[in-house]
Amino acid sequence: MLLFLFPVAIVVALLLASFQKRFSSSNFEFGTLTQIKGIYINEPIPVLKVIAGKDIWGNASYITIPLVGYGKHGAVTAIMELEKEKNTTFNSKELTLKGTLLYSNGKTLLQFNKDENPVVNIGSTADSSLLPVKKDLGTQTIKGEIIDPKCYFGVMKPGEGKVHRDCAIRCILGGIPPVLKVTNAKGEKNYYFIVGPNGEPMNEAVRDYVAEPVSINARVVQQDDWIILYVADKKFTRISGISLYKSSTEIASCVGDCMK
Amino acid sequence: MGWNRQKKLYDWFIAGFCVLYLTTFIVVTVFVNPDYTFETVLIRSASTLAVLLLHIILSIGPLSRINKKFLPLLYNRRHLGVTMFCIAAVHGVFGIIQFHSLGNVNPFVSLFTSNTNFFSLSGFPFQALGFFALIIFFLMAITSHDFWLHNLSPKVWKTLHMFVYLGYFLIVMHVMLGVIQYETHPVFVLLIAAGALWLISLHLVAGRKEVKKDSQKFDVAKEGFVQVCNVNDFEEGRAKIFCIDAERIAVYKHDNKLYALHNVCKHQGGPLGEGKIIDGCITCPWHGYQYLPQNGQSPPPFTEKVSTYDLKIIDSKVWLNPIPFAEGIERPGAIINE
Numbered sequence: 001m002l003l004f005l006f007p008v009a010i011v012v013a014l015l016l017a018s019f020q021k022r023f024s025s026s027n028f029e030f031g032t033l034t035q036i037k038g039i040y041i042n043e044p045i046p047v048l049k050v051i052a053g054k055d056i057w058g059n060a061s062y063i064t065i066p067l068v069g070y071g072k073h074g075a076v077t078a079i080m081e082l083e084k085e086k087n088t089t090f091n092s093k094e095l096t097l098k099g100t101l102l103y104s105n106g107k108t109l110l111q112f113n114k115d116e117n118p119v120v121n122i123g124s125t126a127d128s129s130l131l132p133v134k135k136d137l138g139t140q141t142i143k144g145e146i147i148d149p150k151c152y153f154g155v156m157k158p159g160e161g162k163v164h165r166d167c168a169i170r171c172i173l174g175g176i177p178p179v180l181k182v183t184n185a186k187g188e189k190n191y192y193f194i195v196g197p198n199g200e201p202m203n204e205a206v207r208d209y210v211a212e213p214v215s216i217n218a219r220v221v222q223q224d225d226w227i228i229l230y231v232a233d234k235k236f237t238r239i240s241g242i243s244l245y246k247s248s249t250e251i252a253s254c255v256g257d258c259m260k
Numbered sequence: 261m262g263w264n265r266q267k268k269l270y271d272w273f274i275a276g277f278c279v280l281y282l283t284t285f286i287v288v289t290v291f292v293n294p295d296y297t298f299e300t301v302l303i304r305s306a307s308t309l310a311v312l313l314l315h316i317i318l319s320i321g322p323l324s325r326i327n328k329k330f331l332p333l334l335y336n337r338r339h340l341g342v343t344m345f346c347i348a349a350v351h352g353v354f355g356i357i358q359f360h361s362l363g364n365v366n367p368f369v370s371l372f373t374s375n376t377n378f379f380s381l382s383g384f385p386f387q388a389l390g391f392f393a394l395i396i397f398f399l400m401a402i403t404s405h406d407f408w409l410h411n412l413s414p415k416v417w418k419t420l421h422m423f424v425y426l427g428y429f430l431i432v433m434h435v436m437l438g439v440i441q442y443e444t445h446p447v448f449v450l451l452i453a454a455g456a457l458w459l460i461s462l463h464l465v466a467g468r469k470e471v472k473k474d475s476q477k478f479d480v481a482k483e484g485f486v487q488v489c490n491v492n493d494f495e496e497g498r499a500k501i502f503c504i505d506a507e508r509i510a511v512y513k514h515d516n517k518l519y520a521l522h523n524v525c526k527h528q529g530g531p532l533g534e535g536k537i538i539d540g541c542i543t544c545p546w547h548g549y550q551y552l553p554q555n556g557q558s559p560p561p562f563t564e565k566v567s568t569y570d571l572k573i574i575d576s577k578v579w580l581n582p583i584p585f586a587e588g589i590e591r592p593g594a595i596i597n598e
Contacts, residue, residue: 003273005316009281012451016308017288019445023295071362156358157297162441166374166387167359173374174364208376212383 021158026104028154033098036065036110039126040095044199044228045177046075048097048110051130060130063108064224066177066193067097068150070113072167074175076201078114086122092131094123102154105189109153137220142229143239144182146194146210148172152181165211178206180216180229192220192227202231209236264548270336274343281309303354310348311435314428315455317341322466324534324545328498331534331545338404338547341424345394345401352394355387386438393430396423406527406547414528432456474503485572485579491596492576494518499542501533504582508533509569511580512542512553517593519553520569520580527564555590 038048046067055061067075083089098120099112112118148171151159158164160181172178178194194216196202215237218229285305289296316333317340323330360367360374371391377383400421402408409417432452440449480487488502494513501523502509508523510533521542523533530546537543541550541559551558556566565588570581573594585591 005277006280009277009312010284012308012312013281013284013305014288015447015451016304017285018292019443019447020289020293020304021443021445023293023297023300025295073362073364157295157300158442162382162386163438164359165383166371166385169374170360170363170365170370208383 023157024104024159026102026152026154026157026159028102029100032100034101034110035096035098035120036101037094037096037121037123038065039130040079040090040093041132042076042079042091044195044230045193045226046079047226048095049130049132049224062130062224064132064226066109066149066226067099068109068111068176069174070111070115072150072171072174072176074177074203075112076175078112081114082119086119088122090122092125094121094126095119096121096123102150104153105191107149107153107191109149111150132224135222137222137227139217139219139232141215141217142180142182142192142220143213143215144180144192145213146172146178146206146236147181148176148210149179149191150176152179161211168210169207172203172210173207175201175203177201178203178210180214190227192229194218194229194231197230197232199228199230206236209238213239215239266332267336267339267548270332271339274340278309278313278343278347281305281312285309299354299358303351303358306347306351306354310344310351311431311452311455313340313344313347314431315459317344318424318428318459319462322462325466326462326469328534331536334534334545335548341397342401342404345397348394348397352390355390359387381437382441384437386434386436389430389437390434393427393434396427396430400424400427409528414526418529428459473501474506474508476503478502478504482579484583485570485581487577488580489578490576491518491573491578493578497537499533499535501531502580504580507582507584509580509582510542511571511578512537513596514540514553516596517553518571518573518578518596519591519593520571521551521553521556522567522569522584522587524566525549525564526558526566532566554593555588557588 036048036050038050041047041049048065048067050063050065052061052063069075069078079090097110097112098118099110102109102111145160147160148168150171151164151167153159156164156167180192180194182190182192194202194206216229216231217233217235218231221228221230282305285308286301289301317337320330320333320337324334356367356371360370363370365373372388375383375385377385400423403412403417403420412420435452440452478486478488486504488511489500493500496513499510499512502511509520510523511518511520514537521532523531525532525544525546527544527547527549530544532542532544532551535543535545537553538550542553543550549558549564551564551566556568558564567584567587568589568591569584570591571594572579573596578594
């Protein structure tokens with residue numbers, strides 16, 4: 001009598017498992033520590049600028065790796081503690097950090113744990129030609145979804161949307177810098193860090209808008225291979241999901257041009 | 261009433277059902293999504309299995325009222341309930357670890373303070389709904405043992421366990437305000453809607469049948485006896501239930517005789533008339549409590565007793581006297597073929 005429920009189990013499991021949204025291809029190298037050497041830049045987002053030789057035009061080839069702390073914590077406080085421990089400042093210096101890489105969609109981040117001696121080496125101050133190049137792209141209205149980059153680019157699947165909202169808020173409140181994910185009509189995604197008008201953290205200000213379609217009016221600045229949004233009025237406007245999809249083309253194409 | 265073969269088989273069935281579901285879900289997910297992560301598959305497989313089990317649990321009561329073929333499902337339903345809680349707890353615990361641990365506040369504080377958008381349907385903090393449902397299932401699981409039934413009294417116990425319907429409502433909202441807003445394929449919303457529709461329909465049909473049964477009129481009365489049915493209506497070892505003067509009486513056929521007892525089991529108020537005779541005892545379909553048909557007493561060393569009634573058979577018609585004898589008083593029963 002009870003056995004008639006067995007086919008029910010198979011059918012329901014098949015349906016639900018088959019039609020889940022596809023998992024993202026993001027990676028979190030859990031358990032693997034990697035040493036990364038780069039120039040540490042602390043504003044507006046703590047990053048390591050990793051120089052990897054020169055391109056065919058003789059310009060420095062690089063990748064900017066934003067830093068995040070352990071768990072749901074940002075890097076700022078941890079870096080300050082490490083600087084105090086080492087009795088020096090890291091800004092603009094060549095720094096070798098040991099941590100866990102997470103990466104997806106062409107973006108790479110490094111998680112480090114301040115309790116596990118992540119600083120391998122502190123080098124000299126970098127040549128000014130290697131410091132970040134900033135380019136002002138003007139003020140624009142951009143539509144997208146606010147995400148926490150640590151989960152989105154590697155730690156969680158999914159690292160976006162309603163189901164992940166609580167986690168994203170907790171990560172952002174823990175100091176991980178918020179990112180605006182913008183999808184254009186072709187489905188291509190671009191990612192922009194969100195900061196205040198003077199580069200100050202906006203973590204608390206975005207908490208009620210995380211994982212929802214929002215519109216942001218911001219000064220767009222390209223800093224090396226990342227885009228930073230300096231939100232002038234610190235205001236976010238909720239929009240519908242359809243509007244988000246259709247109207248995000250402008251900034252996405254702009255960024256495509258900018259990157260050229 | 262002990263740990264008999266049927267209960268062991270039931271538990272094996274539950275284990276087999278869960279293993280089959282989890283295996284299918286995990287294998288299909290791994291096959292369709294090569295980029296899967298273990299913790300997400302665990303959280304999703306446990307949650308969907310728990311919701312499926314909850315639907316089965318809530319279907320068993322009305323199904324067995326509609327058709328006695330479903331009574332085997334009712335027999336050990338509490339084990340199914342405890343299993344459902346354990347699987348839901350896996351989902352809940354891993355969910356809290358995944359989404360709220362290693363943050364700047366305690367995970368439980370984080371659960372209630374991360375998303376405070378209580379006045380938005382699209383932004384509502386759905387995880388809190390699942391948490392409260394899990395608390396209800398936890399209370400039900402830890403009080404499922406008879407120790408709590410005796411200490412809380414059957415009435416309080418039953419009231420507590422009716423909170424399963426509140427738990428179900430919270431789970432539906434947890435799903436609707438959570439994963440339904442994330443997943444894009446309509447199968448998710450269709451399945452949860454079909455589940456709700458199924459349960460509501462079942463309860464309405466079963467309720468209507470109960471009302472109809474209770475409102476049956478017995479016009480012909482003679483010397484305090486009421487004519488209830490024909491003697492050929494009975495199946496050996498099974499009962500028919502008659503509601504006379506707002507009291508339900510179970511009439512059982514056993515060894516060429518008919519016996520009448522109060523329909524309500526002393527254990528949890530289960531319907532004795534929906535059970536069957538096992539080893540010469542009327543066995544409650546809910547948890548297997550047993551009573552001797554001739555006197556309504558549980559066999560020693562058990563002490564439960566229910567009221568008995570007088571019956572007689574005249575020209576193949578069954579006559580029942582609705583005035584009860586004291587609990588445990590032996591009655592001779594009515595001989596079917598003299």
